[in-house]
Every structure is written in C-alpha cells, then in structure tokens.
Amino acid sequence: MARAFKDNRSAHQKIxxxxxxxxxxGDLPxxxxxxxxxxxxEEYDVAGTTVQKALAMLKEEGLLLGQPGKGVFVKGSTQQAIxxxxxxxxxxxxxxYRWISEAEKRSQRGSSKLLKVGVVPPPHEVAKALGLDEGGQALLRKQVLFLDEEPAELTRSYYPLELAEGTAMMEQRKIRGGSPTLLTELGYPPRHLVDEVSSEIPTEDEALALELxxxxxxxLTFRTVYSDHERPIEVSLLAKAAHKYRMRYRLRTP
Structure with a gap:
C-alpha cells in the first residue's frame, strides 16, 4: 500500500x-x-497573484519574457545536451580547445575564463580517485566555460603533481588545445572516462559563477579520466545550471 505524501511546495512553485x-x-518552444x-x-484553480509569482520565477531564470500589451513569451529554449x-x-x-570548436559547430561562441591555478589538498573523493595518500596534494585548475557570453559550466579539475610539475598546467594561463592535448603530449592520452552525475543544491561559489x-x-558531474593501464590523470567537478543543460551519453552493448 502506497504511503500518503504531500507536496509542500507553495502553489506558485508547483505551477x-x-x-x-x-x-x-520543448512542449512550449x-x-x-x-x-x-x-x-x-482557471487551469490551476489559483488566484492571479499566484500565477504572477510563478511567471516571475521563470522570468528570473531567463525562460520567459514579458512584452507589455502583448503577453508573456518563452525566451529560453529546450535544454541543451552536452x-x-x-x-x-x-x-x-x-x-x-574543444569547448570552443564544438560550440562553433552549433553556431555558438564558446569561451573560458581561468579563475585559479594552484597546488591544493583536494577534496576527499578527488584524492581517493587519484589514488593519493592521506595529506597528498594535487594541481587545481578552476575555470568558467561560457556559451554565447553566458556562464555554462564551472570546472574544477585536479591533476597528479607528478604529471603536472614542470608543465604549462602549473602556469596561470590557458592551455592551447586544453588539458587533453597537453596530457597527450606528455605521454598520457585520455582513453576513457567515468562520470557520476547528481542534482545538488549549489554552493555559493557555484551560484555566483553560474549566475544562478x-x-x-x-x-554536478564527478568525472575521472583514465589513460593507459587505468591510470587516473584528471578528476573534475563540473557544475552546470540544471534548468539549461542535460547530459547525453551514447552507450554500446558489449
């Protein structure tokens, strides 16, 4: 027997x-x-103020646009698949960098802003994925990726120090072609990745960077990239606005 459950969100949040x-x-293009x-x-059996609160939420999210004397129109689009x-x-x-070249294929303008480069003690799950000993450190490269001048993704990528030291990854500047190109040049080509995707409440850092x-x-995607012999060469935390993007994976059966 199903247990009773009540949706305690306010009426305007549900609408x-x-x-x-x-x-x-895409039902409303x-x-x-x-x-x-x-x-x-009439459709939702609520007062006009409730409808207006709901529409105000969607306008703040950039999905709706009010045109005085004409009505309210869909400004946003269907979610973009990554x-x-x-x-x-x-x-x-x-x-x-492929973020830029792939955006061009979709008639978009891709760009990035490097926020931080430095040696840090990584988060617990990152250290575990990289196989670091307790108290170990890794190189962090943090950046925001943009599509058509709008922030699309906050990227925090961690690299083993034995791979990064003495390379351009340690410098406070962008890497031409991106880290996959440099890692390949160093003899550690990316072979496969493992993603763990979840929907989470944003931290203040994520909310500000993505203008949520x-x-x-x-x-939130927790990504581990492996090279030959299953060696982890990069672990990233990738945050995207949940109402704008979705992940697309192509899986083949063995």
Missing amino acids: AAGLRRRITR PGAQLPSTPALM SPEVYMPPAAVGEP PKDMPVL
Missing part, C-alpha cells in the same frame, strides 16, 4: 515547475506565447 518542464522539454493570466488561473565524449580527445595541432537564480539546483 512554475510544471511550466518549466514544458519549456525545457522558444517564441511561444503562454496562456493569459485568467486562463492560467556530450562528454566529444571533449575528451586532444585537439588537432593548431586547433583550439534562487533555489535552482546544479547538475
């Missing part, structure tokens, strides 16, 4: 959730006009 899902999944406030009041496997191979000689609206979760 916003329903409309958000219709927008992100970009440019579509939402039903009028009276129509939404395919991790396209970013793992090293860039060709002379080519930019209030109460919006992040899609």
Whole structure:
C-alpha cells in the first residue's frame, strides 16, 4: 500500500515547475506565447497573484519574457545536451580547445575564463580517485566555460603533481588545445572516462559563477579520466545550471 505524501511546495512553485518542464522539454518552444493570466488561473484553480509569482520565477531564470500589451513569451529554449565524449580527445595541432570548436559547430561562441591555478589538498573523493595518500596534494585548475557570453559550466579539475610539475598546467594561463592535448603530449592520452552525475543544491561559489537564480539546483558531474593501464590523470567537478543543460551519453552493448 502506497504511503500518503504531500507536496509542500507553495502553489506558485508547483505551477512554475510544471511550466518549466514544458519549456525545457520543448512542449512550449522558444517564441511561444503562454496562456493569459485568467486562463492560467482557471487551469490551476489559483488566484492571479499566484500565477504572477510563478511567471516571475521563470522570468528570473531567463525562460520567459514579458512584452507589455502583448503577453508573456518563452525566451529560453529546450535544454541543451552536452556530450562528454566529444571533449575528451586532444585537439588537432593548431586547433583550439574543444569547448570552443564544438560550440562553433552549433553556431555558438564558446569561451573560458581561468579563475585559479594552484597546488591544493583536494577534496576527499578527488584524492581517493587519484589514488593519493592521506595529506597528498594535487594541481587545481578552476575555470568558467561560457556559451554565447553566458556562464555554462564551472570546472574544477585536479591533476597528479607528478604529471603536472614542470608543465604549462602549473602556469596561470590557458592551455592551447586544453588539458587533453597537453596530457597527450606528455605521454598520457585520455582513453576513457567515468562520470557520476547528481542534482545538488549549489554552493555559493557555484551560484555566483553560474549566475544562478534562487533555489535552482546544479547538475554536478564527478568525472575521472583514465589513460593507459587505468591510470587516473584528471578528476573534475563540473557544475552546470540544471534548468539549461542535460547530459547525453551514447552507450554500446558489449
């Protein structure tokens, strides 16, 4: 027998959730006009102020746009799918970081901003994935990735010091072609990755970097990249706005 459960969210939060899902999944495409406030009041059996609160939430998230005298329209789009496997191979000689080249294929402009480079004690799960001894340190490279000038991903990547020391990874500057290219040049080509994806409440650092609206979760990916002989060469924490992006994986049966 199913146990009773009550959704304790406020009425406007429930309405916003329903409309958000219709927008992100394409049922309300970009440019579509939402039903009028009276129509939404009747559909959800709520007062006009409740409808307006719901619409205000979605406007803050960048999904809706009000046009005085015309109505409310979908500004955002369906969620953009990110395919991790396209970013793992090293860039060709002379080519930019794959985040940039892949964005160009979608008629977008990709860019990045390097926030921090330094030797740090990594988080517990990162140290474990890298096989570090207790108290061990790793190189951290932290950056924000942008698509069309909007922050898309906060990336915190950790590298074993024995691989990073004496290389361009230790410098406070971008790496031409990205870390996969440099690691390959060092003799540690990326061979495969393992992702663990979860939806989590953002930290203040993530909320500020991604310019998140209030109460919006992040899609957090814990990624371990392996080279030959199953050697871990990079462990990353990748945070994306959950209402804007989704992960796409292509799996083949053995």
